[in-house]
Amino acid sequence: MAIFDELTKKAQAAGEKVKDIAGVAAEKARAASDTAKVKVAIVAEQRELEKNYRAIGEWFVSEYEGEVPDAVRDVVAAINVSKARIAELKERDEEPETGAEEHVLKTCPVCGAASDSKFCPDCGAPMGEE
Numbered sequence: 183m184a185i186f187d188e189l190t191k192k193a194q195a196a197g198e199k200v201k202d203i204a205g206v207a208a209e210k211a212r213a214a215s216d217t218a219k220v221k222v223a224i225v226a227e228q229r230e231l232e233k234n235y236r237a238i239g240e241w242f243v244s245e246y247e248g249e250v251p252d253a254v255r256d257v258v259a260a261i262n263v264s265k266a267r268i269a270e271l272k273e274r275d276e277e278p279e280t281g282a283e284e285h286v287l288k289t290c291p292v293c294g295a296a297s298d299s300k301f302c303p304d305c306g307a308p309m310g311e312e
């Protein structure tokens with residue numbers, strides 16, 4: 183699986199970098215003897231950790247082709263649901279206000295055109311409540 187070789191290589195490269203960073207981090211930790219500073223440092227490192235984990239996840243989802251492994255299938259599915267939901271919400275956000283509470287298509291009682299506006303865009307007749 184080429185994709186996993188690639189992923190392993192990247193992880194190894196990241197591992198080398200982490201060793202250097204770990205050395206620097208140890209120095210920083212010694213310097214930050216104050217408890218508050220240590221707490222802040224922990225939060226900062228956790229953010230960094232999350233950022234890097236997220237980068238791996240984003241790379242995986244965008245680059246992965248083919249069968250998603252069982253271990254992450256649910257997570258990838260949830261990501262795709264969220265992406266679709268965001269796209270849908272953005273689309274709704276871009277649409278002009280119609281004054282309608284719900285985004286429901288109604289059928290014109292006169293000409294049968296479908297619209298979610300109060301008046302038919304084709305013949306101008308009131309669309310009614312449903």
Ligand SMILES: [Zn+2]
Binds near residue numbers: 293295303304306
């Ligand atoms: Zn009409």
